Amino acid sequence: MKVAQKEESKISNNIWEVALEQLSLVAKKMNLDKNIHEILKSPKRILEVSFPVKMDNGTIKVFTGYRVQHNTARGPAKGGIRYHPDVTLDEVKALAMWMTWKCAVVAIPYGGAKGGVICNPKEMSLGELERLTRRYASEISIIIGPERDIPAPDVYTNPQVMAWIMDTYSMNKGYSVPGVVTGKPISIGGSEGRNEATARGCVYIIEEAVKNLKISLKGVKAVVQGFGNAGSIAADLLEKEGCRVIAVSDSKGGIYDENGLDISKLLNYKKETGTVAGYNQSKKITNEELLELPCDILVPAALENVITKKNANHIKAKIIAEAANGPTTPEADEMLFKNKVMILPDILANAGGVTVSYFEWIQDLQANFWNEEQVNNKLKEIMTKAFRSVLEISQKYKCDMRTAAYILAVGRVAEAINLRGIFP
Numbered sequence: 001m002k003v004a005q006k007e008e009s010k011i012s013n014n015i016w017e018v019a020l021e022q023l024s025l026v027a028k029k030m031n032l033d034k035n036i037h038e039i040l041k042s043p044k045r046i047l048e049v050s051f052p053v054k055m056d057n058g059t060i061k062v063f064t065g066y067r068v069q070h071n072t073a074r075g076p077a078k079g080g081i082r083y084h085p086d087v088t089l090d091e092v093k094a095l096a097m098w099m100t101w102k103c104a105v106v107a108i109p110y111g112g113a114k115g116g117v118i119c120n121p122k123e124m125s126l127g128e129l130e131r132l133t134r135r136y137a138s139e140i141s142i143i144i145g146p147e148r149d150i151p152a153p154d155v156y157t158n159p160q161v162m163a164w165i166m167d168t169y170s171m172n173k174g175y176s177v178p179g180v181v182t183g184k185p186i187s188i189g190g191s192e193g194r195n196e197a198t199a200r201g202c203v204y205i206i207e208e209a210v211k212n213l214k215i216s217l218k219g220v221k222a223v224v225q226g227f228g229n230a231g232s233i234a235a236d237l238l239e240k241e242g243c244r245v246i247a248v249s250d251s252k253g254g255i256y257d258e259n260g261l262d263i264s265k266l267l268n269y270k271k272e273t274g275t276v277a278g279y280n281q282s283k284k285i286t287n288e289e290l291l292e293l294p295c296d297i298l299v300p301a302a303l304e305n306v307i308t309k310k311n312a313n314h315i316k317a318k319i320i321a322e323a324a325n326g327p328t329t330p331e332a333d334e335m336l337f338k339n340k341v342m343i344l345p346d347i348l349a350n351a352g353g354v355t356v357s358y359f360e361w362i363q364d365l366q367a368n369f370w371n372e373e374q375v376n377n378k379l380k381e382i383m384t385k386a387f388r389s390v391l392e393i394s395q396k397y398k399c400d401m402r403t404a405a406y407i408l409a410v411g412r413v414a415e416a417i418n419l420r421g422i423f424p
Contacts, residue, residue, distance in 0.1 A: 016090035019097045026406040036414045043093055045069040049139035053132045056125050065117040067140045069149055070096035073416035076147055077113030078103055080154025087116035101409035102347040106386045108358045113149050121156045133161050137168040146179030152357050153183040163188060179364035182357035191360035193375035199233035201352015202323045204383040205344050209319050218242035221295040225249050225287060226302025227276050230323045234299050239263045249287045253277035256285040300327035307332045322346040337400040345402035348390055355382050
């Protein structure tokens with residue numbers, strides 16, 4: 001069974017309809033109570049704000065932003081804020097729902113939320129971004145807070161943006177509130193290990209998958225599409241675990257070396273040039289060709305919908321670990337499952353980021369901070385347990401790992417709703 005909703009040709013029509021259909025298919029598979037299903041189909045709270053920002057040239061521009069809280073049955077809402085010209089309310093609603101499932105899969109006590117502002121940060125100065133951020137933070141401050149909803153970085157936002165949000169919220173409260181956001185700079189309450197968390201969590205899941213397949217990471221061939229934060233760190237960690245990383249890519253192209261790339265040298269090259277393309281100790285390869293290379297582990301860490309019905313049957317990897325959100329389309333999911341490819345779904349494989357965000361929140365609330373080794377050990381414990389729970393459900397229902405992850409997540413949220421009941 002596939003956990004998705006539309007035919008591939010229609011899948012881009014409405015991302016919120018995609019999320020709803022995923023929920024419907026899983027609800028049917030697990031015989032979810034119809035009343036619980038009805039509750040989960042609607043976000044708990046939607047806030048849309050329009051706010052003026054003074055631009056550097058003296059003009060006033062009005063921006064639109066959103067903050068959506070999908071469900072808080074298991075705890076405060078949690079989810080990133082993105083700045084992008086294509087942000088829509090339906091996109092934010094879908095992402096909030098998916099955050100609910102992601103938090104539930106790894107059993108951290110959060111519900112799902114998401115935020116976004118329609119803007120093009122690439123065309124804005126640092127001062128304009130700060131003014132936009134502070135005004136947006138003020139507008140959504142009525143529904144966020146360390147006990148209510150904790151934002152984090154997402155597309156085109158970063159630790160500096162989180163610092164501005166924290167400061168704005170704190171100024172309105174009259175005292176410092178570091179727990180209102182995660183993904184902050186370490187100097188103002190951020191966590192050790194947060195920058196590497198998404199990639200590290202993904203590698204922990206890969207380690208468990210290869211154990212299940214009774215193979216070793218030593219010497220296996222790995223391919224990584226996307227050499228940004230998650231992809232580059234994942235490649236580096238896989239190499240340190242003994243993998244032979246034979247190909248990587250970014251938006252400008254890819255490189256390939258059957259004998260294995262030197263990731264440390266490649267990281268320096270990317271830092272100097274801004275791309276992996278042109279690295280002289282390798283062969284040139286396209287992003288499309290990279291996905292179909294003979295390998296053991298494929299890590300899509302870039303864009304959504306890169307593995308489709310057109311290329312699914314040409315993929316030769318034994319394991320696909322989704323460090324990116326939504327890299328595999330529903331029809332491709334079904335084809336890969338039939339081909340006995342183990343897909344480690346995004347709501348499991350890239351949940352390391354939100355897990356360490358949870359650690360950051362705990363540290364802020366307690367004013368007691370952990371070292372990186374403590375963070376990584378706790379992360380491994382949670383990711384390992386989550387993988388085993390998903391695998392057990394996969395075997396019980398004889399379904400793919402994505403469907404199993406959704407069954408686990410929806411089941412946990414449903415249990416919380418049942419236990420809490422409806423007030424009044």
